[in-house]
Amino acid sequence: MPRIRAGSIAEHKVQTRAAILEAASRLFYDPGYADTTLSAIADDAGIGRSTLYQYFADKEQILVDVVAERVPAHVDALLEELPADLAPVEWFELLFERALRRATEHLSIVKVVLRDAERLPPESQERLVEATGRFREAIHEKIAATAKPGSVAAADPGRTGEFVALLLRNALVEMLVAGDDPGADGRVGSAAVPDGWRPLLRGALGSQLEET
Amino acid sequence: MPRIRGDSIEEHKLTTRAGLLEAAAAFFYERGYTDTSLVEIADTVGIGRTTLYEYFPSKEALMVAVIEDQAPRHVDHILEKLSSQEDTIDWLGGLFAMSLDMIAAHVELGRLVFHDAPQSGSHIEVLVAARLDEVDRRIIEVCKRGIAAGVLADGDPHRLARTVISTLRSAMAAVAHAPIPTVEAGHRKAVWWPLLRASVAAEPAG
Numbered sequence: 001m002p003r004i005r006a007g008s009i010a011e012h013k014v015q016t017r018a019a020i021l022e023a024a025s026r027l028f029y030d031p032g033y034a035d036t037t038l039s040a041i042a043d044d045a046g047i048g049r050s051t052l053y054q055y056f057a058d059k060e061q062i063l064v065d066v067v068a069e070r071v072p073a074h075v076d077a078l079l080e081e082l083p084a085d086l087a088p089v090e091w092f093e094l095l096f097e098r099a100l101r102r103a104t105e106h107l108s109i110v111k112v113v114l115r116d117a118e119r120l121p122p123e124s125q126e127r128l129v130e131a132t133g134r135f136r137e138a139i140h141e142k143i144a145a146t147a148k149p150g151s152v153a154a155a156d157p158g159r160t161g162e163f164v165a166l167l168l169r170n171a172l173v174e175m176l177v178a179g180d181d182p183g184a185d186g187r188v189g190s191a192a193v194p195d196g197w198r199p200l201l202r203g204a205l206g207s208q209l210e211e212t
Numbered sequence: 213m214p215r216i217r218g219d220s221i222e223e224h225k226l227t228t229r230a231g232l233l234e235a236a237a238a239f240f241y242e243r244g245y246t247d248t249s250l251v252e253i254a255d256t257v258g259i260g261r262t263t264l265y266e267y268f269p270s271k272e273a274l275m276v277a278v279i280e281d282q283a284p285r286h287v288d289h290i291l292e293k294l295s296s297q298e299d300t301i302d303w304l305g306g307l308f309a310m311s312l313d314m315i316a317a318h319v320e321l322g323r324l325v326f327h328d329a330p331q332s333g334s335h336i337e338v339l340v341a342a343r344l345d346e347v348d349r350r351i352i353e354v355c356k357r358g359i360a361a362g363v364l365a366d367g368d369p370h371r372l373a374r375t376v377i378s379t380l381r382s383a384m385a386a387v388a389h390a391p392i393p394t395v396e397a398g399h400r401k402a403v404w405w406p407l408l409r410a411s412v413a414a415e416p417a418g
Contacts, residue, residue, distance in 0.1 A: 118330035152406050159403040163379070167411070170378050174371065199365055200375055204411035 017055050019045040024062045025070060025109075032108035033063065063112060064124045071131040074102055079138050088146035088209040092201055095139075096168055097194045103172055111176050114169070139164050146209045153208035163204065171197040229267050231257045237278045241320035245275060245328035272332045275324060276341045282321055283342035286314050291350065300358035301409060307351070308380055308405050312397040315387045322388030326381070351376050355412075364412050372412045379408045 023044035027036040038059060042052040056062045078098055082091060103110045117128055140161040147154035175193045235256040239248040250271055254264040268274040290310045297303040315322040329338035339345045352373040358364030364372055383400040390396030 118335070119333050152403050156399065156403045159399060160407060162382075163404055163407045166378055166382055167375065170371075170374055174374070196368060196371055199367060200371070200411045203365060203413065204407045207410060208407075 013055075016045070016047060016051070019047070020052060020055055020062065021066055021069060025066045028063065028066065028109050028112075029106060030108075033059075033112045034108075060116075060120060060124070063109070064120065064127055067109065067113060068127045068131045072134060075132060075135045075138075078102060079134070087212050088142060089202060089205050091142060092139075092164065092205055093194075093198055096171060096197060096201060099135075099168060100171060100175055100194050104175065107176065110172060114173060114176065136161060136165055143209070148208060148210055151208045153205070160208065164201070167197065167201055167204065225267075228257065228259065228263075232259075232264065232267055232274070233278055233281050236274050237282065240275065240278060240324055240328075245271075245324060250274070272334045275328060275332065276334055276337050279321070279324055279329070279338055280341035282318075283325065283344075286318065286321075287343040287347060290314060291347070300354055300361065300363045301413060303354055304351075304376060304412075305405055305409065307347075308383070308408070309401050311380060312383055312387050312400055315384045316393040316397040319388055319393045322384060322393075326385035326388045348373070348377055351380075358412075362414055365414050375412060376408065379404055 020041060024036070024041050027040055027044060036059070038052060039049050041059075041062065042049045045052070056065070078095070081098065082094055086094060113128060117125060120128070140157055143153050143160050143164070144157040147157060147160075153160040171193055174196070178193060232253060235253050236248075239253055239256075248271075250264055251261050253274070254261045257264075268277060290307065293310065294303055294306050297306055315326075325338055325342055325344075329335060339348075352369060355364060355369040355372040355376065359366055359369055359372070383404055386400060387393050387397045
């Protein structure tokens with residue numbers, strides 16, 4: 001008879017589910033999403049493979065839940081550590097740099113989300129989008145609060161924010177492609193990515209936002 | 213024995229294929245890709261499902277063929293109109309504006325390319341079928357030329373091209389998904405084009 005970890009069946013289920021997600025996010029980090037099997041996740045979580053199937057139908061579903069439950073905390077931490085007194089454009093530059101750096105620590109998951117998200121069922125896609133909702137909100141708010149009067153950004157902070165998010169997405173893709181290979185300057189390829197994107201970000205926002 | 217519609221087997225096959233493409237486009241456009249079954253398409257053309265598979269091995273293959281049949285003429289029309297445009301920025305701006313207007317005028321085709329195709333996992337095939345790979349190639353060329361002429365920001369041409377391509381694609385997808393596509397096309401042109409231009413241009417556009 002399986003060991004019940006908690007006081008009630010309902011509580012046990014919550015804990016088992018959490019253990020699966022915990023194991024999955026550990027394994028998605030190392031050895032990476034592609035090299036993680038459902039059996040390995042079950043083993044790591046201390047349950048049988050058939051038990052795992054009672055919670056999740058497939059690896060994609062686990063990934064969506066891992067992202068949905070982990071990413072918001074990353075976003076909050078990222079936003080919190082940005083100094084509030086930076087000039088708006090510099091605030092965005094630092095946001096890019098920090099977001100990219102955090103993403104490098106979870107490349108395997110970022111890779112799957114960027115590459116395979118479009119293929120997921122609509123409801124899973126929505127959950128992935130929701131997971132970064134706070135991030136897009138923060139971009140939107142910053143633009144709305146600091147846009148120069150009469151600028152495109154002031155007229156439509158929402159779509160301006162989407163453009164900024166798109167630039168960041170491109171930077172992430174470039175970072176995934178660059179990977180960990182050392183570049184000409186000896187730094188790993190992905191380390192140079194924020195520098196490459198700074199002019200594009202500055203170009204787009206420089207004339208849109210207040211100087212201070 | 214099945215009725216042969218053309219003078220020869222060859223011709224019969226071409227006629228049947230064309231009929232299938234027409235019927236598939238009508239179903240995909242009116243009812244949506246997901247809610248259309250291959251049986252209905254086969255029925256409309258008066259052939260069996262097994263025969264349909266001889267022409268198209270899957271619904272995805274049929275979708276790719278519909279896109280290949282419809283999209284290239286629009287894409288070629290836009291590229292043709294831009295062929296005399298020497299100015300890099302105006303070329304990019306023209307491409308952006310015309311592409312969005314084209315999607316607004318052909319929303320159903322836009323939905324196939326930007327919604328159903330990515331979901332079915334045949335993304336690359338669709339890019340090729342719609343000749344968007346050719347558009348990408350031209351954008352990369354124009355970015356290289358623009359950097360050499362000092363009109364575009366000095367940097368990696370592929371990074372600039374990726375910015376242009378992704379902005380264009382996202383804007384086209386947004387137009388295809390919008391409740392009123394022409395209105396969304398207007399917003400994207402008014403907001404995203406100035407941002408994109410300022411992002412890739414050598415001098416910050418004021």
